[in-house]
Every structure is written in structure tokens, then in C-alpha cells.
Amino acid sequence: xxxxxxxxxxxxxxxxxxxxxxxxxxxxxxxxxxxxxxxxxxxxxxxxxxxxxxxxxxxxxxxxxxxxxxxxxxxxxxxxxxxxxxxxxxxxxxxxxxxxxxxxxxxxxxxxxxxxx
Amino acid sequence: xxxxxxxxxxxxxxxxxxxxxxxxxxxxxxxxxxxxxxxxxxxxxxxxxxxxxxxxxxxxxxxxxxxxxxxxxxxxxxxxxxxxxxxxxxxxxxxxxxxxxxxxxxxxxxxxxxx
Numbered sequence: 001x002x003x004x005x006x007x008x009x010x011x012x013x014x015x016x017x018x019x020x021x022x023x024x025x026x027x028x029x030x031x032x033x034x035x036x037x038x039x040x041x042x043x044x045x046x047x048x049x050x051x052x053x054x055x056x057x058x059x060x061x062x063x064x065x066x067x068x069x070x071x072x073x074x075x076x077x078x079x080x081x082x083x084x085x086x087x088x089x090x091x092x093x094x095x096x097x098x099x100x101x102x103x104x105x106x107x108x109x110x111x112x113x114x115x116x117x
Numbered sequence: 118x119x120x121x122x123x124x125x126x127x128x129x130x131x132x133x134x135x136x137x138x139x140x141x142x143x144x145x146x147x148x149x150x151x152x153x154x155x156x157x158x159x160x161x162x163x164x165x166x167x168x169x170x171x172x173x174x175x176x177x178x179x180x181x182x183x184x185x186x187x188x189x190x191x192x193x194x195x196x197x198x199x200x201x202x203x204x205x206x207x208x209x210x211x212x213x214x215x216x217x218x219x220x221x222x223x224x225x226x227x228x229x230x231x232x
Binding site for chain 2: 031033040041042043044045048050056058059088090092094096097102104105106108110111
């Protein structure tokens with residue numbers, strides 16, 4: 001049981017390049033999230049998903065796209081990277097609502113450090 | 118939109134002593150959850166403790182306890198018998214009781230436990 005995994009762990013991009021970050025969870029969780037953490041700050045929500053095939057915007061969605069084609073995977077895309085997107089990106093998942101009971105604990109991946117030059 | 122404020126950027130405590138980290142939040146909702154997360158140098162986010170707003174009793178988890186003051190919108194974390202392994206960033210977080218289970222984080226408090 002690996003929990004939440006993120007690929008890659010580190011990446012350096014040049015301005016204008018594109019890339020996709022992969023998040024995978026093996027806990028059969030319904031909800032998944034992408035956050036970014038800038039130096040000296042708390043995490044901020046980029047996008048989230050409450051189930052396979054659904055996505056929604058969080059607090060800071062501009063410049064990012066996401067897809068949830070499979071329940072266990074949540075992809076974060078940067079179409080044209082900018083230096084302002086230099087950050088550590090965290091994926092998380094939670095069980096969601098099961099049998100009318102809300103399971104709200106979020107389980108986090110180890111993070112991806114992205115540098116955009 | 119709700120906001121979460123942690124007014125202590127850094128704190129230090131001697132090993133085996135007690136320390137309290139402060140958190141205040143702003144919301145007009147009455148039904149919500151509050152969390153404390155720990156982020157050690159490994160960067161992994163670890164849930165420390167959780168409080169449901171409708172519960173008056175303060176949550177406790179071993180050496181960790183909270184002081185939840187709903188009217189004052191305050192949610193402090195007390196760490197008793199501090200250990201070197203408690204050295205980390207601590208984040209307070211807020212969650213509405215609605216679809217999505219989305220977290221709003223405070224800016225964090227860096228805690229150093231000194232031997």
C-alpha cells in the first residue's frame with residue numbers, strides 16, 4: 001500500500017515549456033487535490049476532483065489544467081510554464097462521502113519541486 | 118472566503134517542555150472542521166489532530182491537544198513533553214462541511230525543539 005505517490009520528484013523547466021505532473025493513489029479514494037506551496041507559505045488549492053471524470057477550480061487555478069480520467073490518477077498540466085509557477089506541488093486524496101458519512105482526512109504525497117527558469 | 122492566520126512565524130521550546138501554537142480563522146459558517154498538520158524537513162504533510170466545530174470538547178491525540186474557542190474563532194495547538202522529532206512546520210487548516218472537503222491553510226509556524 002503505497003498511499004499517494006507523485007511523479008516526478010524534481011523538475012526544472014524553461015519558460016514556455018509544458019509538463020504534466022502525475023499523482024496516483026491506491027486507497028480507492030474518491031476525492032483528489034492539487035496544492036502548491038511557495039516558500040514560507042501554506043498550501044494553496046489549485047484544482048480538485050470529487051470523482052472520476054470531474055474536476056473543479058480551487059483558489060489559484062490560472063495557468064494549470066487537470067484531468068481525472070481514472071479514479072486512481074489525477075494529472076496536473078502546465079501548458080506554458082512561467083517563473084511564477086516555481087513551487088513545490090503536493091497532491092492529496094481523501095475518501096470523500098461513503099454511505100452518507102463524510103471522511104475528510106486528506107492524505108498527502110511527498111511533493112514535486114518544480115523550478116521554472 | 119475564509120482566512121486562516123498563524124501569527125507566530127517561528128517558535129522554539131526546550132525538549133520536554135510545553136509549547137502552544139496559535140491559530141485564528143475567519144468564517145461566517147457554523148459547521149466546519151479544523152486541522153493541524155505537521156511538515157517536517159522531509160516535506161511530508163502529516164495530520165496531527167482534527168476538531169469538528171459542532172463538538173465542544175477539545176480534541177486530544179497523545180501529547181497533542183487543542184484549545185478550540187468557537188466564539189473567538191481561535192484554534193491553538195498545545196504540544197506537551199516536546200520531543201526533538203516535533204521540530205517541523207505546523208499548519209493550521211480550515212474545511213467547510215460541504216462537497217469537496219477543501220482545505221484552506223494558514224501560513225505556518227516553524228517550531229524548533231532544542232535539546
